[in-house]
Amino acid sequence: MKSRFRDFRAEAQTRSIVPRSRLTLSDALVESLAGILQRPARSMLTALGTVLGVGSFVAILGLTATTSSQIDARFNVLSATEVIVEDVAQTRNEFAAPGFPADADRRIAGLSGVRNAGVYYGVRLPPGTTVSSSPIGADRDGERLDVVAASPGALRAAVPALDQGRLFDDYHSETRQRVAVLGVATAARLGITTVATHPAVFIGEEPFTVVGIIDDVERKADLLLSVVVPRTTAEEVFGPPRGSDAKMLIATELGAAHQIAELAPTALRPDHPDYLKAVAPADPKTLRTNVSSDLGQLFLVLAGICLIIGAVGIANTTLVAVLERTGEIGLRRALGARGRHISLQFLAESGALGALGGLVGTSLGSVTVVFVAVVREWTPVIHPLTVLAAPVIGLLTGVTAGLYPAWRASRIEPAEALRR
Template sequence: MKPLRRAPGRRRPDLDDDRPVVLSQLRWRDLLSEALAGTLQRPARSALTSLGTVLGVGTFVAILGLTATASSQIDDRFNALSATEVTVEDIAREHDEFLELSFPADADARVGRLNGVRHAGVFWSVRLDEDTTVRSAPVGASGDGRQIQVVAASSGVLRAAVPTLTEGRIFDAWHDTAHQRVAVIGAGVAARLGITTLEARPAVFIGDEAFTVIGIVGDVRRKADLLLSVVVPRTTAQQVWGAPDGGAKMLIETQAGAAAQVASEAAVALDPAHPQYFKAVPPLDPKELRTEVTGDLDQLFLLLAAICLFIGTVGIANTTLVAVLERTGEIGLRRALGAHGRHITAQFLAESGALGTLGGQRRGLRLRQRTGLAHRCVPFLRRPDSEHGLPARRQGPGRAGHGVLPREGIQQRAVEATDR
């Protein structure tokens, strides 16, 4: 009972199917072209959606790069400094409260003879009276009225701190043994005391005692509090102000890998009769520490990255949802034309997929390279252009995938399609 619906003689073989129900179908090629057309019909919205992906992926990649960079830098720093530093504390008073200084006078030399020790030195903070001030002139108040810390240290401490001198020199073992009244001051202290040059042989007055300034330290790699202190030789300090009432320590710089061994030997080397008076604090095992810190950082950064990606995803989901809501009419129409639910789903998935993938890939690559350059880390993605040495960027699908084509672009497309 097929009606005569068209001029005789014309045939539409694929439409004249006499089976009662022929299932709808959607060709792959048609699905893709519909998705592309859907993407391109709203250039601004597609661009925004794409931007969401770009931001999400960009952040993800940037953070990945940051993680790698941070981990490697942390590794370096721990290797260079912490892993080669041992501190020995004087805990004699826990055993006998009347003991003064347990470090022997030749403590630097004793520890220095241990295998793997570079420099070692004893230091403590000199406890001054309230009235004793640090000044740059015999009379008058100190620089700005604030107390300046005085540190008694043997020459090994200054060496172990790896100082950068702005002027002069640090004191050495001779100053130590000869009870010289000399001082090495930090750049900050020098500024506060108004000492700008050593040409004039300036002196600092601690209470009524004068100390000749022989060096100004601009920077140290360890024990940064030295920069804000007046450092005097240990023996001189002991002579002037007496032994410290506890709190003396020894700073040891070791060769890489020797820290643990030095820590175990230091106490005995210092006082074989009373090794219990000393407590050596070795650095954490470098391997363990590195793994721990790197692991923590990786987790933290990955969490951040995941959050960022999640935000990006939510953004895209939101935009897509709005797009779908906006196009309910179109969906209804397609359903009326025989589209199955899965055809609609496939089309929208293809559209979002195209937006997300193309936008994300493109930006992700670029950002990755940029962060990589900025943070001096090894790029783990290779730029696709560089392999062939061709400017593939201009022709790549990513550009079209952004959907930022102007209206003319769409019309051009339509015209091309018509001409086909």
Template sequence: MAAFIAVLGLTGTASSQIDARFNRLTATEVTVEDTGGDEADRVPLAFPRDADTRISRLNGAEAAGVYWKVRLTPDQSVRSAPAGALGTTAPQTQVVAASPGALAAAGPHLAEGRTFDAYHDTHRQQVAVIGAATARRLGITTLRTQPAVFIGDTPFTVIGVLEDVDRKPDLLLSVVIPRSSAEQIWGPPSDERAKMLVSTRLGAAQQIADQAPWALRPEHPEYFKTIPPPDPTSLRTAVGDDLGQLFLLLAAVSLVIGSVGIANTTLVAVMERTGEIGLRRALGARGAHITVQFLSESAALGMLGGVVGASLGALTVVAVAFVREWTPVIEPWTVAAAPALGLATGLLAGLYPAWRAARIPPAEALRR
């Protein structure tokens, strides 16, 4: 019963944390895709140069930026030294061209250095921001020596190392460079069209998704496709339901295990008290009386377990929530129903032992 109450309580507590996280991150992210509409072949990059500023001016937008994956030739790779020189290579490391707003919208947490800004982008500075894992693979341990990474033979000075991001975790395994520098060296996006990442305030995501195409290109809003966040209510409800069903199954398993324990205890009691059963039968007790006796004992054991287990389970939920700095959530009906559920479990568990006790012949019981 303690496991039953604790599992259900922790399920409710975890679900409330899921609700909060959905609200904070999932409901504040909008993606704008550059489709090019019917002129995709003629317009490789539909985002205007000042796309970041246009979206940031919308009410509810916090940060926005354009990004795309740079297409590299087979002989171009990310290295710590020019091609042909001794150096470490980071194979399969993708290069991402991004505007300053894209990094801001991703919510970067820097281990060292800084991200590039509008000055770097406007003046086509060859600078880069890399993830901590990529830095380790390239042997970059500090930015004090102004290390550089080479994409093919082109050097980029590393000015920042990302420890973590709130959005787009693939940036942690990438080399992020200013979009203007990428356009100058490799041209506009080719394999994959550009996208825009927008971070918004709570409640503004749908509004931003509706307004973004018109703010970017009023004359051609059909060039863009917006992807608003999924409805947080339905999404978190679905996740919460799945989580609840899973943990309810685990709680049921704990009840089954408890039932087996009670049945085993009662059966052992029957075997140890065979002489008592024979004496009672010799004095006139019938099989029904023996059955009621052992059913009563197993039911009392189950109800006592329900009361004690409910207390221990509730204390477990409160303790875990306190350690994790969560708000404990316990449904009152689970605690209130625990004694009755324990009673029912005890009755079911005691049926077979009580039936065995009632079928012991008095004469054989007395001989034992």
């Protein structure tokens, strides 16, 4: 009995001097590196999910910042230099005459900061009136096209790019010449390909000589689908505008739009400035902030979806690796490794894959932003915080994706694993 007690005490003392199993951080990193290099093809495919997720994250945020800067420039150049004045005379007084005087263009042109300005309106044609390029009396099927009456200043304020010919000018307007300018699409519909032969279009039975064809405009895109004639000619042939049809388009210098909007009604109608309503452009800073915020929220959701897809890929591949390495896990457990050591090993592997994918994804995302900006002739904008945070996001994604597989690995019993 005493002999057995001595043997038991000796065995207990022997157990007490055997060091407990430990796994340091450096050991975990070495083991994770060995596990990654042991299956390089699978490791690359596993990291690919994070590469795509983080790359999309960086590219989306970079492109959002880049496009926001372009929105800023676009608003400053166009929207912030455009003022629309509306005729509201008959809404104030049903017996009032039209709000715009005959010399409206000259009155506005006298204001400091105005580049070009002019009155325009859509001509209300009699029912059944069509537009054609065939002579009077010919058997022809006309087109249902919009006819816009515009003063020369309104046409210049639209900043047109001519395909051929010229725009009508103050002489045509003052002498009420029957001339017309066509958008390129309208000219194609009417079969007019050149102005060298002085073609004519017939609005109903009224002929108008085509003096120019517009290829593009920066403002008033509907002019490209219309037949544009001088305002004075339209009033003589078709009558004055009705109600609030007439409007004035004003192109201003940068920063002068709000001032012009305040002065325009008084400059046009000092006797009844309330007959005209000036619509100033929205504040570019506020509008840009709203648009950028909307774009940022939308693209962040898309980036989050990409990261979730990458995390699911890592979790799935890591779980498969756990099942395939059951024998290895059992042997390590039999040699003294604890469950948390196994968990730490797999978390280190998934974290390393995530960090590697984050670094590669950050590089690819940055290259994508620069490439798109160069192709579009933009200035690439990438916030430093995005570049610094992206690899960390990849690391966190990898660790998060490896939590469940690591837990599964730590629950494997040594005896059961060695029997497989």
